[in-house]
Structure formats: structure tokens, C-alpha cells
Amino acid sequence: MELILKIAWRNIKRHKGKSFIIGVILFLGALLMTLGNGVISGMDKGIESNIINGFMGDIAIISEKEKTDSILMKMYGESIETIPNYKEIKAILLKENYIESFIPVGKNMVMVLSEDDGDPWYMYILGVDFKEYKKMFKGNIYAIEGRLLKDDEPGILVPAFMRNELYTRMNIWMIPENSKLVEDNLSDDARPYKDELSLKTNAVFMGARNDSSTSDIRLAVKGIIKYRALNTFWGHFPITDIESYRNCMGYFSASELAVSISKDTQKLLDAEAENLDAMFGRDSLIVSDTGSSDIGSIDFKKKELTTKTGLDLESGIYNCVFVKLKDSSRLERSVNMLNAKFKQAGMGIRAVTWKKASGFIGSMAVLIKGALFVFVMILFFVAIIIIVNTLTMAALERTTEIGMMRAVGARKSFIGGMFLGETVILSGIFGGLGFILGIIIVNIIPLLQITTSNDLLQLLYGGDTFKPFLSFFDMLFVIIQLALVTIITVLYPVKVANSITPLDAIARE
Amino acid sequence: MDIIDIKGLVKNYPLGETTVHALRGVDLTIQEGEFMSIVGPSGSGKTTLLNIIGCIDFATEGSVKVHETEITALTDREVTDLRLHKIGFIFQTFNLIPVLDVIENVEFPLLLMKNQSKGEIRKRADKLIDEVGLSEYAEHRPAELSGGQRQRVAIARALVTNPDIVLADEPTANLDSVTGAQILELMKKMNEIEKTTFIFSTHDEHVLKYAQKIVKIKDGRIER
Ligand SMILES: Nc1ncnc2c1ncn2[C@@H]1O[C@H](COP(=O)(O)OP(=O)(O)O)[C@@H](O)[C@H]1O
Numbered sequence: 001m002e003l004i005l006k007i008a009w010r011n012i013k014r015h016k017g018k019s020f021i022i023g024v025i026l027f028l029g030a031l032l033m034t035l036g037n038g039v040i041s042g043m044d045k046g047i048e049s050n051i052i053n054g055f056m057g058d059i060a061i062i063s064e065k066e067k068t069d070s071i072l073m074k075m076y077g078e079s080i081e082t083i084p085n086y087k088e089i090k091a092i093l094l095k096e097n098y099i100e101s102f103i104p105v106g107k108n109m110v111m112v113l114s115e116d117d118g119d120p121w122y123m124y125i126l127g128v129d130f131k132e133y134k135k136m137f138k139g140n141i142y143a144i145e146g147r148l149l150k151d152d153e154p155g156i157l158v159p160a161f162m163r164n165e166l167y168t169r170m171n172i173w174m175i176p177e178n179s180k181l182v183e184d185n186l187s188d189d190a191r192p193y194k195d196e197l198s199l200k201t202n203a204v205f206m207g208a209r210n211d212s213s214t215s216d217i218r219l220a221v222k223g224i225i226k227y228r229a230l231n232t233f234w235g236h237f238p239i240t241d242i243e244s245y246r247n248c249m250g251y252f253s254a255s256e257l258a259v260s261i262s263k264d265t266q267k268l269l270d271a272e273a274e275n276l277d278a279m280f281g282r283d284s285l286i287v288s289d290t291g292s293s294d295i296g297s298i299d300f301k302k303k304e305l306t307t308k309t310g311l312d313l314e315s316g317i318y319n320c321v322f323v324k325l326k327d328s329s330r331l332e333r334s335v336n337m338l339n340a341k342f343k344q345a346g347m348g349i350r351a352v353t354w355k356k357a358s359g360f361i362g363s364m365a366v367l368i369k370g371a372l373f374v375f376v377m378i379l380f381f382v383a384i385i386i387i388v389n390t391l392t393m394a395a396l397e398r399t400t401e402i403g404m405m406r407a408v409g410a411r412k413s414f415i416g417g418m419f420l421g422e423t424v425i426l427s428g429i430f431g432g433l434g435f436i437l438g439i440i441i442v443n444i445i446p447l448l449q450i451t452t453s454n455d456l457l458q459l460l461y462g463g464d465t466f467k468p469f470l471s472f473f474d475m476l477f478v479i480i481q482l483a484l485v486t487i488i489t490v491l492y493p494v495k496v497a498n499s500i501t502p503l504d505a506i507a508r509e
Numbered sequence: 510m511d512i513i514d515i516k517g518l519v520k521n522y523p524l525g526e527t528t529v530h531a532l533r534g535v536d537l538t539i540q541e542g543e544f545m546s547i548v549g550p551s552g553s554g555k556t557t558l559l560n561i562i563g564c565i566d567f568a569t570e571g572s573v574k575v576h577e578t579e580i581t582a583l584t585d586r587e588v589t590d591l592r593l594h595k596i597g598f599i600f601q602t603f604n605l606i607p608v609l610d611v612i613e614n615v616e617f618p619l620l621l622m623k624n625q626s627k628g629e630i631r632k633r634a635d636k637l638i639d640e641v642g643l644s645e646y647a648e649h650r651p652a653e654l655s656g657g658q659r660q661r662v663a664i665a666r667a668l669v670t671n672p673d674i675v676l677a678d679e680p681t682a683n684l685d686s687v688t689g690a691q692i693l694e695l696m697k698k699m700n701e702i703e704k705t706t707f708i709f710s711t712h713d714e715h716v717l718k719y720a721q722k723i724v725k726i727k728d729g730r731i732e733r
């Protein structure tokens with residue numbers, strides 16, 4: 001062994017040119033592989049933290065009736081089942097000490113209706129109690145035009161991404177109420193037509209549910225927003241207040257429920273006239289301007305909604321609850337614990353991980369990961385071919401030397417070991433250097449705070465900041481890859497070297 | 510005692526459509542401790558014969574026994590070990606491992622054998638290097654040595670394992686006559702010191718005076 005390594009090491013020094021070529025290739029290979037893995041892991045982690053902290057938390061609670069777990073971007077615009085018993089869910093969630101925060105949301109598809117005989121366009125929509133939403137997802141969105149929603153204010157926030165989409169599909173350009181066109185924010189498609197754009201400060205939305213009991217509702221655009229990162233994903237999700245959302249989807253809204261309760265109360269208290277007056281007074285306070293005399297037939301159609309306060313929003317209908325955990329690493333365990341609780345309580349709901357809920361986005365990440373992996377593999381394939389070629393040449397050039405060693409009594413395994421030794425030493429030194437440099441670079445890059453607003457780069461970064469990252473397992477993975485490459489490259493040259501017989505040493509003379 | 514016993518040895522090389530009959534039925538016995546020369550013109554089959562005795566090449570027909578062991582029926586591993594333990598080789602050129610210095614080259618077979626301590630190996634190698642007169646060059650690489658010095662190293666290495674036979678195929682062919690004579694004298698001396706059987710081939714009639722026993726070969730047959 002010592003002898004093999006001694007000879008291998010001296011042969012490396014003797015054939016400096018070849019060793020250098022192989023070394024440089026191994027160095028670059030290891031470097032790129034380390035960087036590639038770092039970028040992939042960083043992207044993975046970035047997307048994870050983006051989904052969790054910027055969009056949906058760790059867990060989504062959905063109806064048991066929901067066929068698929070991946071509710072975030074459901075294909076074909078299927079509607080999402082409702083969870084009508086939010087208050088019960090809340091009671092359970094509040095008792096679980098591993099939960100940091102949670103928010104009920106409405107999430108479905110709506111149609112944006114065209115007001116000039118054009119085709120409608122579909123989009124996802126998120127209905128939230130914006131006050132709570134702001135608390136849970138601090139700073140995940142910002143307005144590039146207009147402003148964010150005020151508490152309990154009806155209206156819609158349209159992501160810039162979706163505005164561009166609506167322009168291409170419906171030829172309308174949305175701007176916030178009481179604002180002017182901001183030319184800098186025009187999409188490339190829209191810019192040439194900036195003087196003839198059909199500007200809209202509101203639009204009529206209609207819930208796209210499988211059953212058709214939806215209503216259309218006019219919502220004012222309060223702001224054009226951007227998510228802090230990954231607008232290619234989240235840009236699909238405009239945000240509206242939960243009451244407008246419910247109205248739009250044809251769900252019972254909190255104000256409707258409030259009205260029906262007050263109607264019951266009203267019957268009970270009918271006899272007492274002074275109380276009746278007081279009751280109406282409260283009614284008009286709760287359902288401030290829905291046309292108080294015509295309570296039974298509230299009609300929201302194409303009616304601008306105004307801010308209502310004091311409503312018990314949580315009594316209305318939602319589609320799911322987003323839950324953030326104190327410790328994201330205990331995801332599976334937390335989901336299992338929640339599901340056990342839900343089952344026990346027979347609540348007809350289930351908890352799913354963000355991984356499952358974000359199905360499509362997760363697979364996007366897998367896709368990019370796969371592409372990067374293929375790139376690294378192709379690189380390595382080329383590297384392997386060059387190294388195999390160089391080593392095989394080296395074996396053939398040393399035929400006499402090898403034949404003589406065999407004649408003197410060296411076994412095949414000795415010759416094979418010699419070549420393996422050379423390659424292992426080279427990959428140890430050069431590959432090792434590449435690996436270490438890669439680790440250094442991966443660790444330096446996050447310190448540079450490289451940020452981007454470019455959507456494609458954000459996909460690669462897994463967020464707005466380039467944060468490649470290598471876990472212990474990633475590093476182990478790189479080392480295993482490097483070892484594998486070393487062994488693969490040496491197989492064929494060793495086979496060639498092993499086929500050299502002592503006779504080959506002599507036949508030349 | 511016969512150390513080598515060859516009977517009816519035939520070696521054919523297929524060469525395209527035809528066959529080259531390199532050895533056409535060789536019978537030969539060699540005694541332990543002999544210093545024997547195989548003489549013949551170029552192409553007569555000397556190298557072929559030595560290769561087969563040295564288990565580097567294989568017989569087409571016939572039997573070759575080294576120390577009563579039939580070598581024509583051994584596996585590659587067995588043949589390799591036989592070469593390592595029982596036979597020493599001195600080739601015409603390119604005898605040495607370029608990246609090892611003189612002492613390391615001489616130690617090489619012993620290191621492959623793995624049955625002695627480093628100290629013992631070093632001692633044995635030192636002794637042989639001393640006997641071939643290269644003590645001063647122990648740490649030189651082959652490239653730094655003259656042709657004659659390299660052959661001395663080869664002799665030392667061939668003998669270091671205490672083999673039964675040392676085979677030398679035209680060991681002086683690439684040397685000038687003076688150096689060649691010195692090498693043959695050294696071989697003769699080592700034959701006497703180490704009591705090792707030497708078989709060497711030559712096409713040079715001048716070197717015959719060193720031989721104790723001469724076998725003449727022509728067209729693949731031993732001439733009596
Ligand atoms: N590998 C081979 N293939 C074909 N013919 C060979 C081969 N090796 C040797 N020969 C032929 O066998 C004969 C004997 O060769 P060789 O033993 O090398 O003779 P010598 O060593 O006496 O010069 C020659 O005719 C040579 O051409």
C-alpha cells in the first residue's frame with residue numbers, strides 16, 4: 001500500500017503535464033459541484049422559508065372532503081372545499097403550544113369580468129382579514145403603487161405580475177384608485193401603447209366555483225403590490241378582504257350572519273317597543289350601510305363595498321387555515337399531532353404540510369434542482385471522459401514499465417492500485433482544493449447580500465437574496481460524488497493497464 | 510539436481526494467415542547452480558525459450574517443469590507469484606522503475622513479497638547493491654545512471670529475492686564490449702556468491718568464454 005502510493009505519487013510528479021490536466025479538471029469539477037449543490041440547497045431552503053414565512057406558514061388546514069393536498073395552485077381551477085367551523089378549529093389551535101400563529105383564509109379562483117364584451121380571465125384570489133394577515137406575514141408584500149388595505153376595508157391588492165397578465169389577457173391596465181399611470185412600472189408589452197391603455201381602478205370579480213352559486217362584485221384596486229420575493233409564484237395571488245371574498249364566492253359573509261342573528265333576536269324582542277328601537281339601532285351599527293330597511297334581500301351585486309367595523313369576521317366561511325409553527329423542523333410531527341386532534345374531534349378537516357399544499361411550486365423547485373443537477377452531471381460526464389482518456393493514454397504509454405513490473409512479480413491488483421492511487425491522490429488534492437474553495441465561496445456569498453428583483457434569478461436564489469448553503473449532508477454528498485467520479489474514471493484505464501502482460505514489455509525490444 | 514526440465518516444447522505464433530514456428534520441439538534440462546548460455550542467431554527462438562521458462566509466455570505444446578512444478582498449467586496469479594518468488598529477470602533494456610531510485614528498485618520485489626520487515630529488506634538490498642558495486646549510487650534514479658550501471662541494478666534486483674533461477678535475455682546487447690564483459694563477469698561472480706542458477710542468452714560469440722555450459726539454438730531447435 002505504502003509502495004503503491006509512493007510510486008503513484010512519484011508518477012504524478014513525473015508526468016506533471018497530465019497530472020495537471022486531470023487535476024485542473026477535478027478541481028473545476030469539485031468546485032462547480034460544490035457550488036452547484038450549494039446553490040441547489042440554498043434555493044431549496046430559500047423557497048422553503050419563502051413559502052413558510054412569506055405565504056402560507058408551515059401547515060395548511062383544509063377540508064377532509066378536499067381530494068388533493070396541493071391546494072395552493074390547483075390545476076384546472078377546481079374550487080376548494082370550505083371549512084365552516086373555524087371557531088372550533090381556532091379553539092384547538094390555541095391549545096397547541098408548538099403553534100406560533102395561524103390565520104384563516106379564503107382561497108379560490110375568481111373570474112375577472114370584462115366590461116366591454118371581451119373574454120373574462122381567471123385568477124386565484126386570497127381572502128384575508130388583512131389586519132391579521134399583516135401580523136402573521138410581516139413585510140411579505142409592499143405596494144409599488146397605491147397602498148395596502150386598511151383594516152376591514154373592502155378592496156383588492158393586485159400583484160404587478162397579475163396586472164401584466166391581465167393586460168395581456170384582457171387588455172386592461174389596472175391602477176389603484178385615485179392614482180395615475182406610473183410609466184416606469186409598465187410591462188414591456190404595455191409600454192408601446194402607454195397612451196392608449198384602458199386604465200381601470202376597479203373590476204368586477206365573480207367567484208369561479210364548481211356549483212354556480214356565486215355572485216359578481218365590484219372591487220376597487222387599492223394597491224399594486226409585489227411580494228418580497230418569488231413574484232413568479234405569489235404574483236398569481238391577488239389579496240382581498242375576507243368579506244368581499246365571501247360575497248364574491250357566494251359564501252355566507254359575517255355581515256349576513258350578523259343580520260340573521262339580529263333577525264332572531266328581533267323576533268324575540270318584538271313585544272317590547274323601546275327595546276325594538278334599541279335593537280334596530282344596533283343592527284344599523286353592525287350592518288352599517290347595506291340598506292337597513294331591506295335586510296332580507298341584501299344585494300351586493302356590482303355594489304361598491306365600504307369599510308365595516310365590529311363584525312365577527314371569524315363566524316363566516318373560510319377555505320383553509322395557514323399555520324406557522326414555532327419550530328419548522330418539527331413539521332411532520334406537528335401535522336400528525338394536529339390530525340390526531342382533528343380526527344378525535346371529528347371535525348372533517350385535515351392538516352397538510354406546506355410541501356404538499358404547495359405541490360406545484362414544490363415541483364417547480366424540483367424541476368430547477370433537476371436542471372441544475374443535470375448540468376452538473378453533464379459537466380462531470382465531460383470531465384470523466386477527458387480524465388478516462390488521459391489516464392488510458394498514460395497506461396498505454398507506460399506499457400513497457402508496467403509489463404516489466406508484472407514480469408518482476410507485481411500482480412494485476414498492484415498495477416490497478418497504482419492507477420487508482422494516482423487518481424485518488426489527484427482528486428484528493430485538486431478535488432479537495434476545489435471542494436474547499438467551493439465551501440468558502442458558498443459561505444462568503446451570503447455575506448455579500450446579493451439581492452435581485454429579477455424573477456428568474458429569484459427562482460434560482462429561492463428568494464430575493466442569493467444565499468447558497470451547504471449542510472453537512474450536502475458536503476458528504478459532494479464527497480461521495482467526487483469519490484464516485486474518481487472510481488468511475490479509473491475503471492477503464494485500470495482495465496487497460498491490467499491487460500498489459502509481461503510479454504508486452506519484451507515484445508517491443 | 511535438475512532445476513528445469515523441458516520436454517517437447519513447441520511454440521507457435523499465429524501471424525495473420527500463417528504460423529511462425531518459434532520453437533519446434535525443445536528438450537532441455539538445467540542443473541541447479543549452473544551458469545548457462547543459450548546462443549543462437551537473431552530470430553532463432555532464444556527470447557521465446559527464456560520467456561516460457563520465466564512464465565512470461567506460454568507453451569503451445571510440451572512440458573516445462575521448474576523445480577518439479579509443471580508451469581504450463583498455472584493461473585495468472587500463480588504464475589505471477591512464481592515469477593516473484595522463484596525467478597529473477599534481467600532484460601535487455603528498460604529493467605527499472607523510473608520513479609524509484611536504485612535501492613528502491615532493488616527492494617521492489619521484496620516489498621511485493623511482504624514477508625520481511627523493512628529493516629531486513631533494506632539490509633538485503635544494501636548487501637546486493639554493495640556486491641554489484643553501486644553503493645555510491647544507491648539514491649540515484651535510473652535516468653541518472655549509465656547503461657552498465659542500470660544492468661548492475663537489474664542484476665541486484667534479480668538476485669534480491671534469492672530466486673531459483675535468474676533469466677537474462679541478451680543482457681549485454683545494448684552495452685559496449687568492455688561494459689558487457691564487466692556485466693557478464695559480475696553475473697558469474699554472483700552465480701558463485703549466491704549459488705543461483707543463471708541462464709542468459711546471447712547472439713555474441715565473444716561472451717561465450719564466460720559460460721560454463723552452452724546450448725546452441727537455431728530455427729527453434731537445440732543444436733547438439
Ligand atoms: N509475438 C510474436 N508474434 C509472431 N512471431 C513472433 C513473436 N515473437 C517472436 N516471433 C517470431 O518467433 C521467432 C523467434 O523469435 P525470438 O524468440 O525473439 O528470437 P531471438 O530472441 O532468438 O531473436 C522469430 O521468427 C520471431 O519473428
Ligand SMILES: [Mg+2]
Nearest residue numbers: 555556678679
Ligand atoms: Mg531475442
